[in-house]
Amino acid sequence: MGATLRALRALVLLFGFYLLSLVLLGALAGLDIALFTWGHGPVALKVAIVSVLLAIPVVQGMFMLRTPRGEEPAGIAVTEAEEPRLWALVRDLAAATGTRAPGRIVLTADVNAAVSERSRLLGLLRGPRRLYLGMPLLTGLTEAQLRAVLAHEYGHFSGGDTRLSALVVRGRAQIGRVIGQFHERADGKVATERARQEAASAKRVAKGKKAKTVDTRGTGATYRTMAAIYTAYGKLYLRASLSTARAQEYAADLAAARIAGRDATASALREIPVLAASHDFYLDSYATLGLPAQLLPPRGEFFGGFGRLLSAREGELRKLRGELPTEPASPYDSHPPIADRVHRIEALPADGRTEEAKGAALALLTDPRRTLAVLEDTVLTDEVLAFPRTGAWEELLDASMAKGLSSARTPLHRALADYTGQPPTLAVLVEVIDGGRLWQLAERMPLSEQAAAAKGRAFREFVRPRLGEALRTMVLAEFSARSLLHWEFSWSRPAAVRLPGWASQNTPDDGPEAALEAAVDAALADHPDTAPLRGLLPPTPQPA
Known part of the structure; x- marks a missing residue:
C-alpha cells in the first residue's frame, strides 16, 4: 500500500470516529424528541438528563483540537562537537536512506532507538527531527548492528510511513479519551451507589436489623454500554492501522539490509530482544540492588555495569538469540513477530558484508564513562542521586543484603x-x-x-x-x-x-x-x- 493510500485510510478511520459520534448523538437526540412528543412527566425528564450526560463525553472527544504529544524520554543531548563520530554516522545513514538527518541527538537509558518529527498540520508541514538513542544499545551492539537499527528508523521516513501519522495518533487518543470518560463516570456512579447502600445498611444495623448485601452490579450500565460501543470501534481502528504498520516494518527492515548489510540487520534483530530482557534483569538485580539500603554503585556504574553483565553472561545470551518470539505480543502489536522478520532478512542473498564494522558501538562515543555518569545525573531522581555511593559492587551487595536481613x-x-x-x-x-x-x-x-x-x-x-x-x-x-x-x-x-x-x-x-x-x-x-x-x-x- 502506497503512502497516499495509507494517508487515505488514516483519514477514513478518523472520519469513522466522528461519524460514529454523530450517529450516537443523533440517536440520543431522537430519543429525547420522541419522549417529549409522545410522553410527559418525570420519566421523560429523567431520560433527557441521562442523554445529556451521555452526550458530554462524546462531544468532548470530538472537539479534542490538539493531537497529544507523547512524553519525551529523559536523556542528554549531545552536540556534533562533543560526539563527532556518532554524528558523522548518523548523517551518513540519513544520506544513504535519502532522508533528512535529525537536528538533535539525545542519549537515553532505554533499550530503544527512535527518530521523531514534530510535524504540524497533522503531518502536512515538516518539523524538527530528533534521534533518541539508548545507551544500552550502544553498550550491547556492534557498530554494524547500530547502523542497521538506525537505517531501519530512517527507512520509515524515506518510505513515507510517517506521513500523516498524526492522524492515526489523534484518532487513537480521541477514542481512548471517550472510553476513559465513560468508564470514569460509570465508576463514579458505582462508588456513589455503594456509599448509599452502605449508609443504609449501617442504619439498619443501628436499629438491630440485619444488614443488606451491597449490590452495585447494574449501576453505571448505560455508561459502560457507551464505552463498549467505542471500544468495539477502537479495536477495529487499531487492527486496521496496525496491519499497515506491520507491513511498514518489513519494508524498513529491507532498507536496513540494503544499507547496513544482510547479516548486520539480521543479527541486530536477534540482539535487541535479548538486550531488552537482559537490561530489565540488570536493573532489577544489579543497578537497583542498593536502593533499599539507600546506596548507589560507584559513579557511572548504575548504567555502566550493564556491559559487564553482557560480557560475563555471553553463553546464556547466545542461547537466547536462538529463541526468537514467533507470535506478536498482541493482536494490536505494531511490529510483526521478530522470528518472521529475522527469517525474511536471512533469506536474502549474501552480500559479502559479514566482516564490516564489528567493533563495539560504544566506541563511537568520545568518552563513554563520562557519558554514562552524566546520564545518571539526568535520568535518576534527585532523591536517589543524594544516596551515598559505595566504592565497589561487592560493598554494595554486602550493605544491601545486611539491610534486607535486618528488616x-x-x-x-x-x-x-x-x-x-x-x-x-x-x-x-x-x-x-x-x-x-x-x-x-x-x-x-x-x-x-x-x-x-x-x-x-x-x-x-x-x-x-x-x-x-x-x-x-x-x-x-x-x-x-x-x-x-x-x-x-x-x-x-x-x-x-x-x-x-x-x-x-x-x-x-x-x-x-x-x-x-x-x-x-x-x-x-x-x-x-x-x-x-x-x-x-x-x-x-x-x-x-
Whole structure:
C-alpha cells in the first residue's frame, strides 16, 4: 500500500470516529424528541438528563483540537562537537536512506532507538527531527548492528510511513479519551451507589436489623454500554492501522539490509530482544540492588555495569538469540513477530558484508564513562542521586543484603512475636524449640488448606519446608548482625553467601553452609536438637 493510500485510510478511520459520534448523538437526540412528543412527566425528564450526560463525553472527544504529544524520554543531548563520530554516522545513514538527518541527538537509558518529527498540520508541514538513542544499545551492539537499527528508523521516513501519522495518533487518543470518560463516570456512579447502600445498611444495623448485601452490579450500565460501543470501534481502528504498520516494518527492515548489510540487520534483530530482557534483569538485580539500603554503585556504574553483565553472561545470551518470539505480543502489536522478520532478512542473498564494522558501538562515543555518569545525573531522581555511593559492587551487595536481613519479617517472625509476646529473635525461637512448643508455634503461621486440615506427622511434613526457609533467614540475620557474614558478588551467577570459616574448607560439602543445613534439619526434626544450631554462632560477648 502506497503512502497516499495509507494517508487515505488514516483519514477514513478518523472520519469513522466522528461519524460514529454523530450517529450516537443523533440517536440520543431522537430519543429525547420522541419522549417529549409522545410522553410527559418525570420519566421523560429523567431520560433527557441521562442523554445529556451521555452526550458530554462524546462531544468532548470530538472537539479534542490538539493531537497529544507523547512524553519525551529523559536523556542528554549531545552536540556534533562533543560526539563527532556518532554524528558523522548518523548523517551518513540519513544520506544513504535519502532522508533528512535529525537536528538533535539525545542519549537515553532505554533499550530503544527512535527518530521523531514534530510535524504540524497533522503531518502536512515538516518539523524538527530528533534521534533518541539508548545507551544500552550502544553498550550491547556492534557498530554494524547500530547502523542497521538506525537505517531501519530512517527507512520509515524515506518510505513515507510517517506521513500523516498524526492522524492515526489523534484518532487513537480521541477514542481512548471517550472510553476513559465513560468508564470514569460509570465508576463514579458505582462508588456513589455503594456509599448509599452502605449508609443504609449501617442504619439498619443501628436499629438491630440485619444488614443488606451491597449490590452495585447494574449501576453505571448505560455508561459502560457507551464505552463498549467505542471500544468495539477502537479495536477495529487499531487492527486496521496496525496491519499497515506491520507491513511498514518489513519494508524498513529491507532498507536496513540494503544499507547496513544482510547479516548486520539480521543479527541486530536477534540482539535487541535479548538486550531488552537482559537490561530489565540488570536493573532489577544489579543497578537497583542498593536502593533499599539507600546506596548507589560507584559513579557511572548504575548504567555502566550493564556491559559487564553482557560480557560475563555471553553463553546464556547466545542461547537466547536462538529463541526468537514467533507470535506478536498482541493482536494490536505494531511490529510483526521478530522470528518472521529475522527469517525474511536471512533469506536474502549474501552480500559479502559479514566482516564490516564489528567493533563495539560504544566506541563511537568520545568518552563513554563520562557519558554514562552524566546520564545518571539526568535520568535518576534527585532523591536517589543524594544516596551515598559505595566504592565497589561487592560493598554494595554486602550493605544491601545486611539491610534486607535486618528488616526481614517472615511469617515465622510474626507468629513467634504473637506466640511469645517477645521480639522475634533466634534466641527466643531456640527456647521455644527446646521447650517442645515448635509445632504449636507453627499452627499460628498462615497455612494452606491441606496443612490446616492435617494432624500429627502429616502436619509437620506440610509446614517443615516453610519453617526451614524462615529459620535459615533468622540464622543469616544473626550472622549479619554480628558482622560474620560475607556475600560473594558475581556478574555471571546469583550472589552466594559465605559463612565464617568458609575459606578454611576444601569443599562446599563440609563447609559452614553444609553445617547450616544440617543444623536447621536437626532443629526442625520430629525430635528436635538445637545444639548444632547453637554451635554455629560464637558466644555473645558478656559485659565486663
